[in-house]
Amino acid sequence: MDRSKESAIEGSVTAGFETAGSEAGGSDFLQLDIGRAPAGGRTDWLADRLRAAIADGTLAVGSRLPASRVLAAELRVSRGLVTEAYQRLAETGQVAGRGRAGTVVVAAPPTGGQPPSGPARSALPDPADPFGTREWGALVDALRAAPGRIDLSPGAPDLAAFPRTAWLQAERRVLAELTPADFGYGNPQGTPALREAIVGWLAQNRGIRADPDEVVVVAGVAQALGLLAQVLRAEGVRNVAVEDPGSLGTRRQLEHGGMRLLPVPVDAGGIDTAALAAGPAQAVVLTPAHQFPTGVVLDGERRRELLRWAAAGGVVIEDDYDAEHRYDRAPVPALRALLPEAVCYTGSVSKLLAPALRLGWLLVPPRRLDAVIEAKRYADLGNPVLAQLVLARLMASGELERHLRFVRRRHRARRDAMLRAIAAELPGARVHGAAAGLHLMVTFEGADAEGIDDTALAAAALDLGVKAHPLSWHRITPGPAGLVLGYAAGSVGEIEEGVAILGTALRALRG
Template sequence: MPKKPRAVASAPVHNLSQGQPDASSFPRNAWSASTRRALAAAPNDAFGPGDPQGRIELRTALVDYLARVRGVRAVQERIVICAGFADALRLLFGGGVLRGTPAVEAYGLAFHRALLAADGVRTVPLGLDDRGTRTEDLAGQRGVRSVLLTPAHQFPIGGPLTPARRNAAVDWARERGGVVIEDDYDGEFRYDREPVGAVQALDPEHVVYVGSTSKSISPALRLGWMVLPERLVDPVLAVKGRRERWTSVVDQLTFADLIVSGAYDRHIRRMRQRYRERRNRLVRALADQAPHIEVAGIAAGLHAVLRLPAGTEAATLKAAAWRGVSLDGLAGFRHPDSPVHLEGLVVGYATPSDHAYAAALAALCEILPPSS
């Protein structure tokens, strides 16, 4: 008996989901030009079995770019190309490179926690307050040898980790012989102040720095990188195996050319301006139509958090679904064992195309709870 075709979920009328750049802004012309140049310049061996460490052209380009833009201290020998942060987690924990229980932030992607759980890795949450994740609590965690942080822009709450807490995390890693895993998921997008540098620069031997193109260009590329302590390079490569299985060599060469040619910097500047204006329009709309709603986490990134009155998040999400507005509530990001309970909406203001943004903002304001 033939199987019934799988039902395809209908797209939301207004997509304000977090974690997605504006897909209509993919730099098609610049990417095509870089692909042509990269293919013309590539040596013949580029089209053989892929090097699991990644193409030397991309690793070399990243050394300069990451130092200049994020303050990362790297050499190409310590960079391993991967398919994004989730792939980095699989390599580090699923492959047994890192052992023991990792500490994580009280609020973060449930998807990442699920990946770890699938490999039998239990996580413990750290507390969170208005100064970020309480890294000073690491000292009291028994059996913890690593910690996952989003220090430049805590996900999803927002805000950078304070200098004191950055130092506390690195000091703990040195004393414990542990590792800080730094997820720099949207470090290029800061709007109201100078960029916050990478924690990795404080101690490259105790921080694994992970970045990707998922927010800056597109998650469809599946292109990321790890800057590793020297002692972890060979173990990670052993887990990857003899050949690259996930990340396209052509995409690696293209991205390397995009960086070296300056086209990537131009794209980032253009998108930073566009997303800043999107954020400003969100803030103005809320000030006009819902001044009782507090907006947080807006100094950087591609999303904002709308703080809601206690007991209103579930009803607001139900109203959003009825109105055709796709967004997330904070409850979906809370670690099950976290002592912290917050209510709010995570609004991805980068996701809609320009022509759809005004209607999405109007629909968002309609579903917010009234002032008490």
């Protein structure tokens, strides 16, 4: 398009839109302000702005540009000017017309060898080599992103069993009952309906008696730990004891919250409460009903010692992450049921339904409740109301309990398949924590452990298409080599094949 033609187009704009006293047009799309364009060069300016947005990723490949008539009206220019700008990008192969789908970004322009803006590549976890990163906070994220045919990572329930029909039916009923006002901002502490349902669920399943006013609805246990770290730090609490071995994710959350972590050993009786009491810890985070990753239960004497430590001023944070999933043992009461005034208790539906829901609960003793609610308010103004009301209906109607019974049967069958496969494919391996939960811990000890590096074993398995956690990821101090293997999310066939591949990788390492 020559300059005389463009000038004619812009002249028509002046005559048709920019009458005396009018303002230049602007668009929300890319925050375009036609008033910034040089006189006689508006087409060049618009094409340059679009090209820059594609280059820096603001307009990703697959993005659709506004219809030319729409953008022209917003910018208060002629449609021909916008069409010409689009045409220039089409001629260089950056956009293409797709009929009714409109004009779509199909390729980014060459960068001329310049590195892309944003974080340096070396700072990001490499999905192709998650075991090569030195930043332990990125380990699990990198493994999740890595390609793998069979995933035996711990932490996920049977996601294929998510009760879609029950959820949709509950959502329809909730929507039918909502008033327009219900779609506004909710209570940052959580909807009363869900807090009441949580109280009922915990009373029936965990022996906890609580008032709905003690419950704060949170975006999973991760947020609960973050809120508690913020509140405790404001009180001057910095030294937090953690189980060793213990959850890598828990350590990540607490360190991000500014806490100083003090590892306390775990043995067959659970966390060593004598070592806890002898150290400088002001608070402790633990998983007493099914310790992660060992699967041991905090025994009676240590529970009493822990509660004495709490009564003397220590803060106990109880992560009850998967206590509902048990197969071969009686239920274990929650610590919160024994000393409610000293125990902060947290749980979620991540292991009951799906982590994607980001719904959990935090029970806080009265002295810290207001501070936690305040922290939650400024974190996100509260969880989405609709999802809370749907979960409340599932809990109150008995649908969640029915779902739990259903997945327990499936999880037990998969647990049994993994135990058989380990016995056949990993001779000499010792299995821990089989009576409950969604994972097994496997250790290699004595002569069977000679020459085994569990990180190398997990990396070799990933090369063969199987994801698993090395036990060393979940340790602070050194200990026996091992693996942490999830069994809930895969089929029996996948579990059997995955453990067989682990056996192949192990034999290759042993030579």
